[in-house]
Amino acid sequence: MFVRFSPIYLSALQNRAANGQISENPKARTITIRKRQATFLGHVMRREKLEHLVTTGKFEGKRSRGRQREKIMDGLATWLGPGKVSDILAAVKDRDLWRDMIANAYKHGT
Template sequence: MDSTKCLPRLGGDSSFELGLECREIAKTIKTRKIKYFGHIKRHTSFLKDVLEGKIEGSRIRGRQRRQWVDDIAEWTGKGIRQCTVEAQDREKLRSVSCQPLEQGRLRE
């Protein structure tokens, strides 16, 4: 018996639609992540402490790991401090979260 799987072939139009769908999903993820950032920054909670917290001790060698807030800075085109200030005002953050930068790519 043959153990290969039969997968449907995608035509030109199907792959184009799949690409558009992936872009829409990525845009939704970016928007929700920016909104969640504002939600965390406006409240005093354990999550805010975790997000801003520093770990005692020395860090490991090599390149620094990418942090969660680095995506926010990249997608908005602003620094973390400026994003934090704008997160206090819901209207400013709402306008930023509706239009995340297109060149900021979603990490895979």
């Protein structure tokens, strides 16, 4: 005998299964996002284009009130370990070193 489920019920079951996998390892999603950000940053920093200037440049004028937004470079500097943003910018130029830094940070899950 076959039991038919409605599409809404099936999607709820699939969501429950996916949520169960995420709740088992809540840091996995954040670590994956950071790894992809670091990979993209390496790609952007090796090119001397507008994206490079926007990522590393400073804006003139006053900063807005309230809590300041997190910069990509500062977030990656804390994720990749002790070091300054200038050290990261120097490491990006060497592809092998950059890949090793990302792999070590990903392996340790910081």
